[in-house]
Amino acid sequence: LQEHDLFWDDNELLSLICKEKKENFVPSDPISDEILILARKEVVEWVLRVKAHFGFTALTAILAVNYFDRFILSHSFQKDKPWMGQLVAVACLSLAAKVDETQVPLLLDLQVKDPKYVFEAKTIQRMELLVLSTLQWRMNPVTPISFFDHIVRRLGLKTHLHWEFLYRC
């Protein structure tokens, strides 16, 4: 490891922190809406079940939940429709898989592990577009894994333990 590399690593860390600050979407008030909290809980659980089913990476699940959170906090989310949460969840998971996975199931095949509702590919694609434009196509947010990757690389810890840890996330 050379001094030069450490210098670049510092810059990288700084730009991660900067980017995280810039795109910070956490609302000032915690979500107090019961319907949203319940919908989110169901969605997170479903996303994790599908992640395990297809063997997706931890990052895919984190991204899907990140997209979902950002979307429901925007004005585009209509919480009066009971199926809306699931439709947004499928769209977010599909987008996340396309960002992070090399093999991505078709939209119809993605709807496994007892989803409450099943949607046509056309409908999901329209929701994907709505999510993309609501999130302004910013699909590579800084996640805890960005920092984890950075620390592991910097300490030269890239062993199977690292992968094991990530896998279990």
Added chain:
Amino acid sequence: MEKVKDWNYKVVEKIGQGVFGEVYKCLNLETGKKVAIKMINIQNEPEGVPSYLIAGVSLLKELEHDNIVRLLDVLTTGRYVYLVFEYLDLDLGSFIRKHTITSIRPHIKTILSQILVGLAYYHSHNILHGDLQPSNVLIDLKSKKVKLADFGLTTSFGVPHIEYSYKEVGSPYKAPESRIRSSVYSTPHDVWAVGCIFAEMVSGKPLFPCGKKDHLSLIVSLFGKPTKETWPGANYISDLLHSHPQCEPADLAEQLLGLGLEPPGVELLSRMISLNPTTRITARNALNHPYFKDSHSSLSSPHYEAFGFP
């Protein structure tokens, strides 16, 4: 494309066509500014919005550089995604065609250095441009800026990928390694294209014109017949090379010096169009080349010489 009227754009003309869609020059009726709109078809995709589009647009959203055209907006309908890019009036291709080489000469350094600054920015983000050619280098006369664009749609977004093009490729700015099956298509490919553009600014004509001769014959006639030593990978296309007669390398340096290029410029160019992609100079290193010593252009101090266009 009529749809863009709803967003207050007026179509001026079609400027590009490719596998991924079409590109139109348009006018923003609100601001009066020119834009380029890439229209991408996303109909009937069983996997939904294609992943290259998601990856490409989210990357472009993060790129912000003076020497790269900005992605201003992304518009969607159920069937199409429209990418709205900044557009400038003049491209380097028309600039070279409309001016004599003597009037272009004083601007070569500043144009070249801005192309390299933009390219180094792309490469520092692990992005390939993939389709650099004079028509993708835009010039803004007012702000004296050069900006890289990608309106050809020959590659999706210049996201690194492996190209398997054994057949003759269309662009005369493609690096020789793009002819080798399974060779990794990477950042040196873009530097080769910049070298071709550099030579074109000096001589007023393309280094490897498309036309009667195929791209490989032109490369052979300039460099002589490549060997395993001068071009690792040459053995992969030995069948193709076999049909080419042996010939002496052309003295490009002599020609360029004759056209008024300073010796450091000739040296830089020769390092940009090195046959071997692994020994080709990088965009960042090219900026530190002695050729730019008196032009104050480097990554750390981006002061550009003002254009004095006629």
